[in-house]
Amino acid sequence: MIKSYLLAPGLRELFGTAQDVLVLAASGTGAMEGSVTNLLSPGDEAIVVNGGKFGERWTKICQGYGVVVHEVVVEWGRAVEPTAVAQALESHPKARALFVQASETSTCALHPVPALAELTRRRDVLLVVDGITAVGVLDLPMDRLGIDVLVTGSQKALMLPPGLAFAALSERAWAAVERARLPRFYFDFRRERKGVAERSTAWTPAISLVYGLRAALQLLLEEGLAEVYARHDRLARATRAAASALGLRLLAPESPSPAATAICLPAGFDGSALFRYLRDRMRVTFAGGQDRLKGKIIRIAHLGYVDAFDVVTGVAALELGLRHFGAPVELGRGVGAAEVVLAEGLPAR
Amino acid sequence: MIKSYLLAPGLRELFGTAQDVLVLAASGTGAMEGSVTNLLSPGDEAIVVNGGKFGERWTKICQGYGVVVHEVVVEWGRAVEPTAVAQALESHPKARALFVQASETSTCALHPVPALAELTRRRDVLLVVDGITAVGVLDLPMDRLGIDVLVTGSQKALMLPPGLAFAALSERAWAAVERARLPRFYFDFRRERKGVAERSTAWTPAISLVYGLRAALQLLLEEGLAEVYARHDRLARATRAAASALGLRLLAPESPSPAATAICLPAGFDGSALFRYLRDRMRVTFAGGQDRLKGKIIRIAHLGYVDAFDVVTGVAALELGLRHFGAPVELGRGVGAAEVVLAEGLPAR
Numbered sequence: 105m106i107k108s109y110l111l112a113p114g115l116r117e118l119f120g121t122a123q124d125v126l127v128l129a130a131s132g133t134g135a136m137e138g139s140v141t142n143l144l145s146p147g148d149e150a151i152v153v154n155g156g157k158f159g160e161r162w163t164k165i166c167q168g169y170g171v172v173v174h175e176v177v178v179e180w181g182r183a184v185e186p187t188a189v190a191q192a193l194e195s196h197p198k199a200r201a202l203f204v205q206a207s208e209t210s211t212c213a214l215h216p217v218p219a220l221a222e223l224t225r226r227r228d229v230l231l232v233v234d235g236i237t238a239v240g241v242l243d244l245p246m247d248r249l250g251i252d253v254l255v256t257g258s259q260k261a262l263m264l265p266p267g268l269a270f271a272a273l274s275e276r277a278w279a280a281v282e283r284a285r286l287p288r289f290y291f292d293f294r295r296e297r298k299g300v301a302e303r304s305t306a307w308t309p310a311i312s313l314v315y316g317l318r319a320a321l322q323l324l325l326e327e328g329l330a331e332v333y334a335r336h337d338r339l340a341r342a343t344r345a346a347a348s349a350l351g352l353r354l355l356a357p358e359s360p361s362p363a364a365t366a367i368c369l370p371a372g373f374d375g376s377a378l379f380r381y382l383r384d385r386m387r388v389t390f391a392g393g394q395d396r397l398k399g400k401i402i403r404i405a406h407l408g409y410v411d412a413f414d415v416v417t418g419v420a421a422l423e424l425g426l427r428h429f430g431a432p433v434e435l436g437r438g439v440g441a442a443e444v445v446l447a448e449g450l451p452a453r
Numbered sequence: 454m455i456k457s458y459l460l461a462p463g464l465r466e467l468f469g470t471a472q473d474v475l476v477l478a479a480s481g482t483g484a485m486e487g488s489v490t491n492l493l494s495p496g497d498e499a500i501v502v503n504g505g506k507f508g509e510r511w512t513k514i515c516q517g518y519g520v521v522v523h524e525v526v527v528e529w530g531r532a533v534e535p536t537a538v539a540q541a542l543e544s545h546p547k548a549r550a551l552f553v554q555a556s557e558t559s560t561c562a563l564h565p566v567p568a569l570a571e572l573t574r575r576r577d578v579l580l581v582v583d584g585i586t587a588v589g590v591l592d593l594p595m596d597r598l599g600i601d602v603l604v605t606g607s608q609k610a611l612m613l614p615p616g617l618a619f620a621a622l623s624e625r626a627w628a629a630v631e632r633a634r635l636p637r638f639y640f641d642f643r644r645e646r647k648g649v650a651e652r653s654t655a656w657t658p659a660i661s662l663v664y665g666l667r668a669a670l671q672l673l674l675e676e677g678l679a680e681v682y683a684r685h686d687r688l689a690r691a692t693r694a695a696a697s698a699l700g701l702r703l704l705a706p707e708s709p710s711p712a713a714t715a716i717c718l719p720a721g722f723d724g725s726a727l728f729r730y731l732r733d734r735m736r737v738t739f740a741g742g743q744d745r746l747k748g749k750i751i752r753i754a755h756l757g758y759v760d761a762f763d764v765v766t767g768v769a770a771l772e773l774g775l776r777h778f779g780a781p782v783e784l785g786r787g788v789g790a791a792e793v794v795l796a797e798g799l800p801a802r
Contacts, residue, residue, distance in 0.1 A: 129478070129480045130478055130483070131478045131656045131658070131659070132656075133638075133639055133657070134478075164638065165638045168636055168637070168638045169636045169638070265660050266478065266657040266658060266660055267616045267660075267661070286636075287517055287518045287519065287635075287636065288517070289482075289486050289513065289517045289518070290479065290486045290640070291639070292517075307480045307483075308606070308615040309480070309615060310480070310614065310616030310659065311614050311615055311616075312614035312662075313614075313659075
C-alpha cells in the first residue's frame, strides 16, 4: 500500500483538476488505451486528430477495440485547425469522443487544445487529451479548460524513468465510464479510482517510481509551475532561434511544441548518419524522424530536467555535426542566438 | 531501445524455454490479462482453478472479456486434485484453455502443474500458468513440462521493484494468438514478439527496472538455478519446521509453496493486531490473510533475496509477537527447529 496523501495534491495541482489522478504501472500508451476502453462501447464513433505517430496511435487503439474512427488528418508538422474539428463534429453527430495530442511528439507540433475544448464542452462529446509531452511542460489546466481526460507518462516532464502512466477524468467522463461497455481489467479506471480512495492502487504499484514521483513533484512545485512553464517556453524559443540562425527550417514553425523542436535538415542530407555520429561519437543523443520523416529531421527535446546549458550543448553538437558532414555552418552562430533568449532566464543580480 | 541480447538468454534459461520471453511495463496482472486476451475469442470456454485470490483473478479477467468460465473450486489452502481438473476437461470439451497458479500466493499452496500439464498437452487445451511466485522459486521448465503460457512479475524471485511483467508462449500458444479475436493493444503479444526480434519493446520500456533485471539475472545464474531452487526449498522447510515446533498449524500442509508459508494463528487470536505490532513496533513485515482469511493467518515470504537469517528473524519476531499477545510460547523453540534445517545449507568447511 502506497501512502498517496503526499502525491495526490501535487498531481491534482499539476493536472489542474479537483479530480483524482490515477497512477498506473504502465507506459503512457497504457493510459491511452484505458482512455478508450473506459469511455466507449463497441461500435461507438469517435473523432481522432491524426497529425503524427501518436495521433495514429489513437486510431489504432480505437479500431483495435471496435470503435468507429473518423480521422481529421493533419499534415505532419502542422497543428489541427479548430474549424476542421468543428466540421468533423458536425458531420459525425454521433461521435462520443474527440482524441487528440496536446503536443504531437513525432512532429513537435502543438495542437490548440483550448480551442478544441471550446468545441467539445458545448457538446455531448468528451475531449481526451494525450498530454504525454505536455503535462508539466505548458499550462493545461484540465478543469478550467474543460478537458475530459488528460493522460501523461513518467518519463517526460516528470523526469522519472518510464513505467508510470497517469490519467485524470472529469465528472462527465466518470459518468461515461459507468455506461462504457468495452472490456478492460488491468486498465479499469473504476478499480483504480477505488484504489485512490483507499490510498492504494488496484494492482501492485511500481513502487520505486512512485517514490521518485514524490521527489519529482516536489522539484516542480518548489520551482513553481508558472516558472516551470516559462522555462520550457524559453528553452524552446532558444532552440528555435538557434535553428533559424543556422538557416535551418523548423518542421512546425506555426505552432511549435515547447517540449521538443523538430529541425529539418538540408535537402539531401543523411539525417540517420548525423544522428548516429552525434550519439555514438559525440555522446549527444537527439531523436531522429519516424516513418516518412526518417532521416529528414532531428528532434531536440527540452523538457523535464533540461536546462539552459543542455540547449547550448545540443545546439553546439548540432553545429559541429552538420559541419562534420560538410554543411556550411558558422560555428557558434546558433549557440549565440540561443544565448540571447536564454539570457532572459538569468537571475537579476 | 533496450539492448536485450544480455537479457534474453537469461530469461529463457529462467523460464526453461527456447521461446522469446516478453518483457512488459506493467505489474503481473497485466501479463495475466494478456494471457487471456491473446489466446481467446469472445464466447470461448475456459477452465479456471480457483483456490484463492489469484485463482479468482483469472476468473474475473476471463469474465471481464466475455470468456465463459468453468471453475474448479478448491478449498483455500489445498492444492487442486488433477482428477478434478481431468473431470472438468471431460465435462467441458470445448474449453480452450486451463488457467492456474503454480503457487497460489494468498494461501501459500502449490498446485501440481506437472500433473496438469500431463492432462493438457494430450488435448487441444492450452495450459496457462501464473508463475508470479513460482518462476525462480522452483523448477518449472515450461518447454519440458509442456506449459503453454508462463507469466511472472519483477518483484518476487527476480528481486526487483514491481513494474515489469513477463510472459513466454509455446509454439501452440503462438498459433492460438493468430486465431484469438479478443481485443488487445497495450498487451498485444504479437507486437511485443516483434519488439524482441528487433531487440526492443512495443512501447516505452521501464528502463530502470530492465537494468535491474540484468543484475538480478546475473545473481540468479551465478548462484546457479539448481541451488536457487534448493535454497528456496530449504528456507520453506525451515519455516514450516519452526511453525510445527511452536505448535502452529499450516494452512497448506499437504502441498506447501516454497515461496511463502501461511501459518494459522491460534483460535480467537487477533491476527491483525499481531500483524500491526510486528510491522509497526518490531519493524518486521509479514503478510496477513486476505478476505475470509483476514486476521486468521500470518504469511511469511521466503523468496528472492531472503536468506537463512531472514527466516531466523521472522521466526523470532513471530515468537516474540505471539508471546506479547499472551500465547504460550517457549522462546527460541521455533528458531531452533528452523536452524536444524538451515544448517543443511552451511558450507562444508
